[in-house]
Amino acid sequence: MNQIFRSVLLAGAAALLANFAQAAAPTKPADVVKQKAQIDAGLDKAWPHLEALYKDIHQHPELAFQETATAAKLAKEMRDLGFEVTEHVGKTGIVAIYKNGPGPTVMVRTELDALPMEEKTGLPYASHATQMWEGKPTPVDHSCGHDIHMTAWLGAAQQLVALKSQWHGTLMFIGQPAEEAIGGAKAMIADGLFTRWPKPDVGFAQHVGNGPVGGVSYKPGVFNSAADSFEIAFAGRGAHGSRPQQSIDPVLEAARFVVDVQSVVSREKEPALFGVITVGAIQAGSAGNIIPDGALVRGTIRSYEPEVRVKLKEGLVRTAQATAMMSGAPAPKVTFGEAAAAVINDDGVTARTAPVFKAAFGDHAVPATSPGSASEDYSEYIIAGVPSLYWGLGGYDPKVIADYKARGEVLPGNHTPQFAPAPEPSIRTGVEAMTLAVLNVLRP
Numbered sequence: 093m094n095q096i097f098r099s100v101l102l103a104g105a106a107a108l109l110a111n112f113a114q115a116a117a118p119t120k121p122a123d124v125v126k127q128k129a130q131i132d133a134g135l136d137k138a139w140p141h142l143e144a145l146y147k148d149i150h151q152h153p154e155l156a157f158q159e160t161a162t163a164a165k166l167a168k169e170m171r172d173l174g175f176e177v178t179e180h181v182g183k184t185g186i187v188a189i190y191k192n193g194p195g196p197t198v199m200v201r202t203e204l205d206a207l208p209m210e211e212k213t214g215l216p217y218a219s220h221a222t223q224m225w226e227g228k229p230t231p232v233d234h235s236c237g238h239d240i241h242m243t244a245w246l247g248a249a250q251q252l253v254a255l256k257s258q259w260h261g262t263l264m265f266i267g268q269p270a271e272e273a274i275g276g277a278k279a280m281i282a283d284g285l286f287t288r289w290p291k292p293d294v295g296f297a298q299h300v301g302n303g304p305v306g307g308v309s310y311k312p313g314v315f316n317s318a319a320d321s322f323e324i325a326f327a328g329r330g331a332h333g334s335r336p337q338q339s340i341d342p343v344l345e346a347a348r349f350v351v352d353v354q355s356v357v358s359r360e361k362e363p364a365l366f367g368v369i370t371v372g373a374i375q376a377g378s379a380g381n382i383i384p385d386g387a388l389v390r391g392t393i394r395s396y397e398p399e400v401r402v403k404l405k406e407g408l409v410r411t412a413q414a415t416a417m418m419s420g421a422p423a424p425k426v427t428f429g430e431a432a433a434a435v436i437n438d439d440g441v442t443a444r445t446a447p448v449f450k451a452a453f454g455d456h457a458v459p460a461t462s463p464g465s466a467s468e469d470y471s472e473y474i475i476a477g478v479p480s481l482y483w484g485l486g487g488y489d490p491k492v493i494a495d496y497k498a499r500g501e502v503l504p505g506n507h508t509p510q511f512a513p514a515p516e517p518s519i520r521t522g523v524e525a526m527t528l529a530v531l532n533v534l535r536p
């Protein structure tokens with residue numbers, strides 16, 4: 093963490109602690125246990141409805157900025173609960189407000205979007221949906237678990253409304269489009285998220301992963317990496333596959349680049365600092381006997397430190413240019429797309445929430461020792477000045493985890509076609525954690 097980050101963090105924490113100093117004391121551990129029992133009783137009743145909604149959303153996933161049916165479903169649910177709902181914020185986002193007397197405003201965010209990939213879980217409620225993606229029909233899958241987040245988001249809203257005699261303040265529940273494409277948070281902010289509505293005093297979000305269900309992990313400071321997407325268009329000269337001497341082979345350029353760019357990570361970056369360059373897509377050619385005239389390479393860069401981020405981006409551009417030069421090809425076109433800064437949890441909000449998680453979940457509340465390598469545009473809300481806590485939720489039955497381990501197989505993680513978090517326990521923990529965290533900052 094550099095000095096600027098550190099001082100911004102400390103200033104944020106000090107301001108928030110000042111707010112909290114004027115606010116009510118944190119929830120006592122014994123009261124957390126009582127509230128959790130109330131939430132569980134409420135959830136038992138709400139579960140059939142939540143499960144049906146989860147399966148519906150899972151079977152009808154929608155891609156970034158196309159989440160119209162998903163947003164409409166959530167908007168209706170929130171209106172039924174008594175929230176004042178505005179749709180089409182930042183294109184397909186929703187903002188749901190519930191006022192319950194004077195007090196702070198708390199933002200709770202879920203993502204709405206799914207991924208352009210085919211589900212291969214074999215579940216009875218697996219998705220067979222397709223949507224247009226880059227001009228062609230493409231399978232769509234909630235393989236990042238945003239369907240879990242949406243259901244837990246609604247579940248927390250239900251429980252907070254049911255427990256409204258126990259808190260005062262304003263709930264600002266937002267459904268954000270296009271987290272996967274990175275751009276939804278910016279779009280909502282640009283559409284007046286913090287000017288048309290009050291700027292929240294605190295924000296919360298959670299993400300399911302492949303840890304054991306019931307687990308909640310959190311840490312102050314950097315929680316998620318910075319992400320930069322890139323696209324490189326290598327130019328070449330097309331020719332018959334039998335006459336390579338007449339070509340400038342862009343497939344060879346792309347192949348060399350994919351291998352060589354990893355030396356930026358292994359040789360140029362300080363080894364102890366986190367940094368990843370992944371090429372996730374290569375597109376070139378149409379037949380085995382034609383050398384095409386171009387190749388497209390797309391990928392993502394992940395980092396925590398701003399200086400590593402710059403180093404990896406510069407190294408990637410240099411490698412692309414050198415690769416083209418080796419082939420005598422024209423300079424490649426390197427484009428960096430939507431970027432997300434690292435998610436940095438607020439020290440004050442983390443310190444306030446951690447004891448509540450400990451009281452509720454005991455040994456299953458686990459302070460994370462290091463940040464994750466995934467990225468999030470939740471960072472946009474933090475940069476806009478909403479001190480926040482973003483935590484991780486376990487998604488897999490420990491028995492399933494043990495079985496995979498015994499077979500020597502890798503447990504399917506987010507963004508894999510087999511990713512299949514167990515809905516009931518994941519959503520239950522998500523509702524408990526979110527409801528308790530909100531109650532803890534909105535005490536009477």
Ligand SMILES: [Zn+2]
Binds near residue numbers: 272
């Ligand atoms: Zn994702």
Ligand SMILES: [Zn+2]
Binds near residue numbers: 236237238271299
């Ligand atoms: Zn995600």
